[in-house]
Amino acid sequence: MGELEPRWMGRAMVFLLIIWGVHGWGKEGHFIICKIAEEYLTEDALTAIKALLPDTAEGDLAPVCYWADEIKHHYHYRWSSPLHYVDTPDFRCNYKYCRDCHDSHGHKDRCVTGAIYNYTKQLESSSYASDSLGLKYNLTEALMFLSHFVGDVHQPLHVGFVGDKGGNTIKVRWYRRKTNLHHVWDTMIIESAMKTFYNKDIDEMIQSIQSNITDDWLVDVPSWENCNATVCPDTYASESVKVACKFAYRNATPGSTLGDDYFLSRMPVVEKRLAQSGVRLAVILNQIFASHPSIAKE
Numbered sequence: 221m222g223e224l225e226p227r228w229m230g231r232a233m234v235f236l237l238i239i240w241g242v243h244g245w246g247k248e249g250h251f252i253i254c255k256i257a258e259e260y261l262t263e264d265a266l267t268a269i270k271a272l273l274p275d276t277a278e279g280d281l282a283p284v285c286y287w288a289d290e291i292k293h294h295y296h297y298r299w300s301s302p303l304h305y306v307d308t309p310d311f312r313c314n315y316k317y318c319r320d321c322h323d324s325h326g327h328k329d330r331c332v333t334g335a336i337y338n339y340t341k342q343l344e345s346s347s348y349a350s351d352s353l354g355l356k357y358n359l360t361e362a363l364m365f366l367s368h369f370v371g372d373v374h375q376p377l378h379v380g381f382v383g384d385k386g387g388n389t390i391k392v393r394w395y396r397r398k399t400n401l402h403h404v405w406d407t408m409i410i411e412s413a414m415k416t417f418y419n420k421d422i423d424e425m426i427q428s429i430q431s432n433i434t435d436d437w438l439v440d441v442p443s444w445e446n447c448n449a450t451v452c453p454d455t456y457a458s459e460s461v462k463v464a465c466k467f468a469y470r471n472a473t474p475g476s477t478l479g480d481d482y483f484l485s486r487m488p489v490v491e492k493r494l495a496q497s498g499v500r501l502a503v504i505l506n507q508i509f510a511s512h513p514s515i516a517k518e
């Protein structure tokens with residue numbers, strides 16, 4: 221690249237900030253997911269969530285859904301870095317909690333699905349119990365972590381192969397830009413979609429994704445999932461690695477240039493994962509924060 225004109229400098233800065241700062245859906249992806257989730261929250265859930273959100277959120281969940289990526293490199297939160305993904309052995313297109321959910325030192329449960337179970341339990345036990353149990357955990361952080369990790373587990377390459385770190389070490393070009401396959405799925409497909417189809421307007425993109433969600437999505441969620449618990453992260457992870465094999469890794473070998481063919485065939489997949497993630501997050505939060513009248517009476 222030659223010398224940058226001033227008008228490109230701003231864009232380059234934003235671009236660099238995006239690649240340095242991120243390992244989850246990018247900021248936009250998490251924002252879209254949480255905006256979609258907010259549309260499906262019940263009054264009970266909205267009330268509980270507003271009470272837990274930090275003041276900076278001004279009562280809105282979406283602006284804090286990216287928080288977990290912002291803090292994961294801070295000294296106090298470095299322990300949380302392995303909680304954003306779960307990798308499978310190389311070229312295995314299936315996921316198994318017992319085999320795959322551990323960090324790079326082999327500590328069990330330290331992965332994105334383990335984290336989703338953990339933060340769901342924290343929020344659930346505190347919403348059933350009296351204030352004293354609530355004090356045991358930081359429920360504001362639990363809510364922000366859970367909302368973020370439900371997004372991450374739907375990013376197909378957050379359930380990718382261990383050898384290439386979910387596509388992070390696969391160098392590719394996105395049109396003319398040098399990047400890596402993981403970043404294409406976190407950020408570039410969404411960015412290109414926004415520019416090409418939605419007037420660079422995130423609200424237009426959110427509306428379009430929402431228009432493809434029908435009410436049966438909400439009713440049918442438990443049956444899609446073959447899981448009756450409050451949260452089914454193993455189902456989401458299994459889907460993700462299958463999508464990673466079928467769409468993310470396919471035709472994206474190291475050194476390849478990804479352009480229109482890849483973009484146009486993968487964009488609907490990304491939009492579906494964002495939609496599923498948003499709807500599921502809402503269903504999870506609605507269940508966690510449903511009022512418990514029988515317990516309240518005791």
Ligand code: ADE
Binds near residue numbers: 307384
């Ligand atoms: N680091 C190692 N594997 C990863 C993955 N699948 N996603 C993000 N970061 C990772």
Ligand code: ZN
Binds near residue numbers: 245288304368
């Ligand atoms: Zn993340």
Ligand code: ZN
Binds near residue numbers: 243245375
């Ligand atoms: Zn990522």
